[in-house]
Amino acid sequence: xxxxxxxxxxxxxxxxxxxxxxxxxxxxxxxxxxxxxxxxxxxxxxxxxxxxxxxxxxxxxxxxxxxxxxxxxxxxxxxxxxxx
Numbered sequence: 001x002x003x004x005x006x007x008x009x010x011x012x013x014x015x016x017x018x019x020x021x022x023x024x025x026x027x028x029x030x031x032x033x034x035x036x037x038x039x040x041x042x043x044x045x046x047x048x049x050x051x052x053x054x055x056x057x058x059x060x061x062x063x064x065x066x067x068x069x070x071x072x073x074x075x076x077x078x079x080x081x082x083x084x
Contacts, residue, residue, distance in 0.1 A: 004046055007053050011062065016049055023049045029065045032072075 001019035008014075017024040023038045023046070038049055 005050060007050060009058060012058070012065075014053060014058075016046065025049065025053065027061050027065075029062075032065055032068050034061060034064060034068075 001017050001024070003015055004018045004023075005016040006014065007016065011029060013028040015026045015028075017026065021039065021041070025036045025038070027034045036052075038052075
Protein backbone atom coordinates (compact mmCIF):
# COMPACT_ATOMS: atom_id res chain seq x y z
CA UNK A 1 0.00 0.00 0.00
CA UNK A 2 1.39 3.39 -0.90
CA UNK A 3 0.33 6.93 -0.12
CA UNK A 4 -0.68 8.82 -3.27
CA UNK A 5 -2.13 11.97 -1.69
CA UNK A 6 -2.89 13.79 1.51
CA UNK A 7 -5.89 16.08 1.61
CA UNK A 8 -5.66 19.00 4.05
CA UNK A 9 -8.39 19.34 6.67
CA UNK A 10 -8.55 21.35 9.88
CA UNK A 11 -9.78 18.45 12.06
CA UNK A 12 -9.05 15.16 10.31
CA UNK A 13 -6.02 13.58 8.74
CA UNK A 14 -7.12 12.48 5.27
CA UNK A 15 -4.85 10.16 3.28
CA UNK A 16 -5.41 8.53 -0.11
CA UNK A 17 -3.70 5.19 -0.68
CA UNK A 18 -3.38 2.97 -3.74
CA UNK A 19 -3.49 -0.76 -3.01
CA UNK A 20 -4.65 -3.94 -4.77
CA UNK A 21 -6.23 -2.11 -7.70
CA UNK A 22 -8.17 0.12 -5.29
CA UNK A 23 -7.96 3.61 -3.92
CA UNK A 24 -8.51 3.91 -0.19
CA UNK A 25 -9.54 7.18 1.41
CA UNK A 26 -8.61 7.05 5.10
CA UNK A 27 -9.92 9.57 7.62
CA UNK A 28 -8.34 9.73 11.08
CA UNK A 29 -9.28 11.60 14.24
CA UNK A 30 -7.44 10.61 17.41
CA UNK A 31 -7.62 6.84 17.84
CA UNK A 32 -10.52 6.41 15.41
CA UNK A 33 -10.38 5.89 11.67
CA UNK A 34 -12.72 5.35 8.74
CA UNK A 35 -11.64 3.94 5.39
CA UNK A 36 -13.56 4.02 2.12
CA UNK A 37 -12.44 1.74 -0.73
CA UNK A 38 -12.93 2.62 -4.38
CA UNK A 39 -12.09 0.18 -7.16
CA UNK A 40 -9.71 1.77 -9.67
CA UNK A 41 -11.94 0.56 -12.48
CA UNK A 42 -14.80 2.62 -10.99
CA UNK A 43 -12.86 5.87 -11.14
CA UNK A 44 -10.77 7.48 -13.82
CA UNK A 45 -7.98 8.57 -11.53
CA UNK A 46 -6.75 10.26 -8.41
CA UNK A 47 -8.40 13.60 -9.19
CA UNK A 48 -11.83 11.93 -9.29
CA UNK A 49 -11.10 10.13 -6.03
CA UNK A 50 -10.08 13.41 -4.40
CA UNK A 51 -13.24 15.10 -5.69
CA UNK A 52 -15.30 12.74 -3.49
CA UNK A 53 -13.90 14.45 -0.39
CA UNK A 54 -16.28 17.41 -0.42
CA UNK A 55 -17.12 19.60 2.59
CA UNK A 56 -20.52 17.90 2.80
CA UNK A 57 -18.94 14.42 2.84
CA UNK A 58 -16.40 15.54 5.47
CA UNK A 59 -19.26 16.78 7.67
CA UNK A 60 -20.90 13.35 7.49
CA UNK A 61 -17.59 11.63 8.27
CA UNK A 62 -17.13 13.87 11.32
CA UNK A 63 -20.65 13.04 12.53
CA UNK A 64 -19.79 9.37 12.23
CA UNK A 65 -16.63 9.92 14.30
CA UNK A 66 -18.77 11.46 17.04
CA UNK A 67 -21.09 8.44 16.92
CA UNK A 68 -18.08 6.10 17.05
CA UNK A 69 -16.66 7.90 20.09
CA UNK A 70 -20.05 7.78 21.85
CA UNK A 71 -20.52 4.07 21.08
CA UNK A 72 -17.01 3.22 22.27
CA UNK A 73 -17.38 5.31 25.41
CA UNK A 74 -20.67 3.62 26.32
CA UNK A 75 -19.30 0.14 25.58
CA UNK A 76 -16.12 0.68 27.56
CA UNK A 77 -18.02 2.10 30.55
CA UNK A 78 -20.36 -0.88 30.51
CA UNK A 79 -17.39 -3.26 30.41
CA UNK A 80 -15.50 -1.43 33.15
CA UNK A 81 -18.56 -1.36 35.42
CA UNK A 82 -19.31 -5.08 34.98
CA UNK A 83 -15.72 -6.30 35.34
CA UNK A 84 -15.30 -4.99 38.90
